[in-house]
Amino acid sequence: MRAIARLNVILILVLLGAALLVVGAQHRARALLLEIEREQDRMRALEVEWGQLQLEQSTWAAHARVERIARERLEMRLPAAGQLVAVEPKAAQ
Amino acid sequence: MKFSESPLLSRLVPPRRGRVLLLMLMGCFVALLARAFYLQTMRNDFLQQKGESRYSRVLELSATRGRILDRQGDVLAVSTPVKSVWAIPEDARLAPAGLRRLASILGTSARELTRILASDKDFVYLQRQVPPDVAARVEALRLPGIHQSREFRRYYPSGEVVAQLLGFTGVEDGGQEGIELAFDAQLAGKPGSRRVIKDRRGNIVEDVESIRSPREGRDIVLALDAKIQYMAYAAIRQAVEEHRAAAAGAVVLDAKTGEILAMANLPTYNPNNRGRLSGAQLRNRAVTDTFEPGSTLKPFTIALALDQERVRFDTPIDTRPGRLTIGNATISDSHPNGVLTVAQVIQKSSNVGAARIALGAQPEDMWGMFARLGFGEPLKLGFPGEAGGRLRPWQHWRPIEQATMAYGHGISVSLIQLARGYLAFARDGEILPLSLTRLDAPPPGGVQVFSVRTAREVRTMLEMAAGPEGTAPKARVPGYRVAGKTGTAHKLAGGRYAERYVASFVGFAPVSDPRLVVAVMIDEPTVGGYYGGQIAAPVFSRVMGGALRALGVRPDAPEQAVHEAPGGQSAPPAAGPAAIRISYPQRGLR
Numbered sequence: 001m002r003a004i005a006r007l008n009v010i011l012i013l014v015l016l017g018a019a020l021l022v023v024g025a026q027h028r029a030r031a032l033l034l035e036i037e038r039e040q041d042r043m044r045a046l047e048v049e050w051g052q053l054q055l056e057q058s059t060w061a062a063h064a065r066v067e068r069i070a071r072e073r074l075e076m077r078l079p080a081a082g083q084l085v086a087v088e089p090k091a092a093q
Numbered sequence: 094m095k096f097s098e099s100p101l102l103s104r105l106v107p108p109r110r111g112r113v114l115l116l117m118l119m120g121c122f123v124a125l126l127a128r129a130f131y132l133q134t135m136r137n138d139f140l141q142q143k144g145e146s147r148y149s150r151v152l153e154l155s156a157t158r159g160r161i162l163d164r165q166g167d168v169l170a171v172s173t174p175v176k177s178v179w180a181i182p183e184d185a186r187l188a189p190a191g192l193r194r195l196a197s198i199l200g201t202s203a204r205e206l207t208r209i210l211a212s213d214k215d216f217v218y219l220q221r222q223v224p225p226d227v228a229a230r231v232e233a234l235r236l237p238g239i240h241q242s243r244e245f246r247r248y249y250p251s252g253e254v255v256a257q258l259l260g261f262t263g264v265e266d267g268g269q270e271g272i273e274l275a276f277d278a279q280l281a282g283k284p285g286s287r288r289v290i291k292d293r294r295g296n297i298v299e300d301v302e303s304i305r306s307p308r309e310g311r312d313i314v315l316a317l318d319a320k321i322q323y324m325a326y327a328a329i330r331q332a333v334e335e336h337r338a339a340a341a342g343a344v345v346l347d348a349k350t351g352e353i354l355a356m357a358n359l360p361t362y363n364p365n366n367r368g369r370l371s372g373a374q375l376r377n378r379a380v381t382d383t384f385e386p387g388s389t390l391k392p393f394t395i396a397l398a399l400d401q402e403r404v405r406f407d408t409p410i411d412t413r414p415g416r417l418t419i420g421n422a423t424i425s426d427s428h429p430n431g432v433l434t435v436a437q438v439i440q441k442s443s444n445v446g447a448a449r450i451a452l453g454a455q456p457e458d459m460w461g462m463f464a465r466l467g468f469g470e471p472l473k474l475g476f477p478g479e480a481g482g483r484l485r486p487w488q489h490w491r492p493i494e495q496a497t498m499a500y501g502h503g504i505s506v507s508l509i510q511l512a513r514g515y516l517a518f519a520r521d522g523e524i525l526p527l528s529l530t531r532l533d534a535p536p537p538g539g540v541q542v543f544s545v546r547t548a549r550e551v552r553t554m555l556e557m558a559a560g561p562e563g564t565a566p567k568a569r570v571p572g573y574r575v576a577g578k579t580g581t582a583h584k585l586a587g588g589r590y591a592e593r594y595v596a597s598f599v600g601f602a603p604v605s606d607p608r609l610v611v612a613v614m615i616d617e618p619t620v621g622g623y624y625g626g627q628i629a630a631p632v633f634s635r636v637m638g639g640a641l642r643a644l645g646v647r648p649d650a651p652e653q654a655v656h657e658a659p660g661g662q663s664a665p666p667a668a669g670p671a672a673i674r675i676s677y678p679q680r681g682l683r
Binding site for chain 2: 030033034037047048051052054055057058059061062063064067078080084086
């Protein structure tokens, strides 16, 4: 009789412990979910920013702008044909 | 009298009544149990739904439309999220101060907003496609009944340079024109949705299920090279301004793969700001408009005659006296040439010579050649509104028609068809299907139109035409051997040829191993002449020279270049290095 009573007490304690662990796990799962949501939001925000940066990059690198700066500010020009020397690539050897 | 002494109690109640009462009470319990069973197991979805609606939410997962990239990966079109500001008019009871502030942020007037909000609809848009920073300022006002939703706006960084080819999307982000329409199925994303459980504060506490996973739009990589496209655009714009032309177009093809490297059109528009648009600006003329090509068709006539061995390159053709009368129509040359060889017919661009050579061919053979070149039938690039041009069935040809077709009248083609036809000369007689998208290998399905020998002979003649004795010395590119043909065609107006012209030039380079085909068309030049050799050839030279340099194609005529550098600006700076070293790696066009 006494052995059975002791076993019952132990089982109750195990049950309590398991219940507490379930609660803890559930809490952690929610916290992690919250975190992943936040990170996904951040990902979307970064994607938006990336799109805008791509736009900005292509605006700065617009061929018309590059040509204007090259010609006017840097005073570059196309080399005349006689100034060109063709150099064979090394890979061809 | 006490209750216990009541005489009524002393009367015996019949036991049957007690049993009936018991049965009735039991009956009630059974009814209750049955109802409970019914609600909890048989029809539980209604209640469950009610319960779920307190905490479960369906979230929309938006999908972005794919980007359009050029062959080097430069962005030509990209979608970025913007906000739409909308209102529930019934809820939006705004104080005048709030209304004025909202109007100034959105850039409209308070009166306009009042008018929209006076609507009796449940839902009105105040403004669509608002930039994110403006949307944030609207949100900061915290006005009742004013809401925002997320949508996408398409931006085109290259603006008017590639406008007609790319097309544009509508306010719902669906393709409406050009590539955006042609490749809409791949570009468009499919929005998805998922069900989640939210707590009181709106945080997601559990991911229940994914109802539909979103599918992001795929990127499209075009064959287009943004650099070459810009050069083509800049060159035709300069020509249109210089010669006060009505319209212009230029096409650059890769002779090795049939890829379309550039396709520029004027007039154009800014796809990012489509306020007032006319059909003339929207059309991608190189593909959708046809014109009578004029002399640019002569090389095909000659090639057919060479192929059938009716003539050799040095067969004399009598073009005297510069006129040829067939029936009651007369064909004439701009200046009489006397007796020419076949090669000189191309070089001097003699209408009479070409007509005489064409009249020796069977109409069926000539028609067959044009059909194999793809004339008279849309190219099926997948581009909306492709034109096929006019090529009448040979059974109904009259001799005068056959003669005029020899020099490109009575037949019409689009600029892209014409450029594709010249692939036959640039590629030893074979033409390829064209591609709007980048290819990694030459496509199958080439058609051999002429024999290799014929193609090479015509190539030599075309090089002569672009030479100092030809009709288009202005087409030359320093450092490279170029070949090509001018075209000057009368325009039809109301069924008659008017004093209006289309100047064109189609050619390829370098002649030793043709890499590019460039076709240029200038519509109705009014200042500074109208001949293809004066108007279109310099544009060809600029585009071809720039494109060959951009691709790092090895010059095949360096000696000639030293002597024929373009006049005036070629003197090297005194203190500068004598030669600028440029390496030409075998850069594959990827």
